[in-house]
Amino acid sequence: MKKVIGIILTIVCVGVSAFAQENQRFSNPSNPIKHNMIGSFGGPILISSPLNNNFNLGIGGGGGIVINDFYIGVFGIGQTFQNSLMEVTQETKQVNLGYGGLWLGYSFYNDYKLHPFVSLRSGLGSLALHNNQDLSLMRQNMVVLTPEMGLEFNVTDKFRIASTVGYRWLSSFDERKLPKENYSGITLNLALRVVIN
Template identity: 30%
Template sequence: MRTLFSFLILAAAWTAYSQDKEYRTIFDQRDMRISGLGGPFMQFTSVAGEFGHMMGGGAAVLLNDFFIGGYGLGLTNAIPDYVNDHSNDKLSLGHGGFWIGYSLFGEKPIHACISTLVGWGEFGIMGYDGYYPFIRDKIFTLAPVVELELNLTRYFRIGAGATYNIYTGLDEQRHGYSSENLSSPGGFLSFKFGWF
């Protein structure tokens, strides 16, 4: 009987002690705000030594100042195939994948934003008739981006900055273009709409 009484006292004390402890998670230190963002962006870069304008956009889930989502970019201007001496043929380039980033001090009117575009796509050479590429090659791309963003409204930001496009996986024997021909620095301009 005495053992049973001791056990009940210990169980009651343990229950009272357990109720005082609070269950904690990794997000307890601050309020977690989940929203979204999206919009168009563009790059001004060099493709095979020529000026290249790439246009696209992205959408992401926004977790406080961190965001993760997807993007797509494609070459918009005609770049002649000078490497193979076929100036009537044009280059095509496009890729898409994951868009990951962080806004440093995003609540400030002017702040920095760092992000990375990690994706895959296709490089090709189109015939003079402008139809589907007759030479196609799969590519992998990595493009770190550093921007200075301006909060124009609570729901709209404009960013301008720099990027470096790294392209890998090109088969130079197939079309004459290497990763060095396509990889280059460039400018980056973004228009982000969301709940910041």
């Protein structure tokens, strides 16, 4: 947990420091980036999150429509935890998590190159446990909610990089199908976005 807190504090400090330095506005005539009322975006998402204090990476993608400072779209994410120790049974399993759904967001100070934003990813998915022979042992469908906040940097008028910290909440499971574990937790995300105006 100390490592997670350290990573979060580092991201926040770097973001605040960068935001405090000569942040250029879109409205600057010398800046080629223009603020448009309507557009679209899409790109890959890299996610890191823990399962029983075991961090692992996942990958996905998403895209949507931007209307002023709001955006709405869809997303999908897949993540695998290799050799995860189940606290209840003390057995090592492979945990596969996949989900997707609706993506809502709002950007603050969108006329700056570097600006904060908040978003909510909500959807449906499934979580499965596998043994060493990759045979599915247990599977359970669930609801997933991930509120997050972060910083977005406009590299050009067509390419953006976003970094966020969030919390992924998974709905309750039928304990007859899956052992009761702490499947919810903090997420660290890095997204690359191609913008079409």
